[in-house]
Amino acid sequence: MTQKGPHVLIIGAGLTGASLAHYCAQVAAPLQLTVWERSQGPGGRFSTIRSSRSPAIIDHGAQYITRGAGRDPDLALYETLLSDGVIQPYTGMISGGKPGHEAQEHFICRDGMSSVAGHMLGRTAVEYDRCAFDVQERDGRWLVKDSHGGSETFDAIVVTAPTPQLLELEGADLRALLAPHADALARVAKRYSTRFAACVWYGTEAWEALAEVPWASKYVRSGENGNEGLVYMSIEPRKREQTADSPPALLLHSSVPFGLAHLEDDDDTVLRMLLADLAKLLPTLPPPAAAELHRWKYSQAPPPHAVLRGETGEVAGAEDGALLLRRGAGDSGGNGGGAATAAIGPPLVVAGDGLTGSNFDSAVASGRAASAKLLAALASATS
Secondary structure, eight states, X not given: OOOOSOEEEEEOOXXXXXXXXXXXXXXXXXXXXXXXXXXXXXXXXXXXXXXXXXXXXXXXXXXXXXXXXXXXXXXXXXHHHHHTTSOEEOOSOEETOOTTGGGSEEEEOTTOTHHHHHHHHTTOEEEETOOEEEEEEETTEEEEEETTSOEEEESEEEEOSOHHHHHHOBOHHHHHHHGGGHHHHHHHHTTOOOEEEEEEEOOTTHHHHHTTOOOSEEEOXXXXXXXXXXXXXXXXXXXXXXXXXXXXXXXXXXXXXXXXXXXXXXXXXXHHXXXXXXXXXXXTOOOOSEEEEEEETTOOOOOTTSOBTTBOOOOTTOTTSEEEEEEETTOSSBOTTOTTSOEEEEXXXXXXXXXXXXXXXHHHHHHHHXXXXXXXXXXXXXX
């Protein structure tokens, strides 16, 4: 079947990239979307680990969705996800949340957090284990090379990967477009936190030790029972109301200071430290059947207006959560898509939680803003 419409590459199948695909699919204009994702599944930090060691799945990034925690929540999207059975209210006990936490609406995903991104991607073509590394303009289109030596051309690109990964992309034409925003984007890149996630699987006998534990998720205080590194724990099947169907599995998140302090340590050392903290907090648990560590090098970014180390993360032109870049007539480089010069050349849109903050509503808002800017740029190019 002959494909019609501009061919757009979305770099990143995380929540922003998935929501971009969702909003683009709602418009009548013909559009070909292709997603390149460097990992082997969708979701980015909304990701889920499935292991041959146990039927219990573990969300090792985002743990649940809090409606209204970020930018303008899309109520229609929530209704769609609820009616389609992708999300459901979180009815379990969350211990130690911030003030007002109990009054907020929280949602979990019975099939794991990655199912949200997978649902929003719909029928969009996603190529996993494909990482873009070089972007050049060729004859009015983008030529994008991947890390395996392949390449393709596209009419437009939307980069939704974390800002540090955006800045790692090569290509003189891309660099020229980013140049007017280089300082602001560098500030954004430095704002991402680093932490570890430990995934721990048990046999069914561990339920006996967990029977007296009232919570499904718990925020851990620094120093609690001698804890040194943990900031959050979750009993994953209980979080998803699946205790009768699955052996227990726990997710452990380290604090950001612990993540920074031990970033250069090997995985076995860090995992032993986190499991030692778990033993202090839940001493009756038997030894785990299996455990593995995940490093979140780019864990979370605060909202752009939040001051961190004396600086904000605001980027001019991206106040709505997305930045449109196009080469202007007569420019040898990028002009940020300003109105002073006619925009020519293929459009490139920068989006992602670095521009909005790291939570569901904010990432979705970035995808929504990116879709609007992308579609407007493509429409102007054909008018």
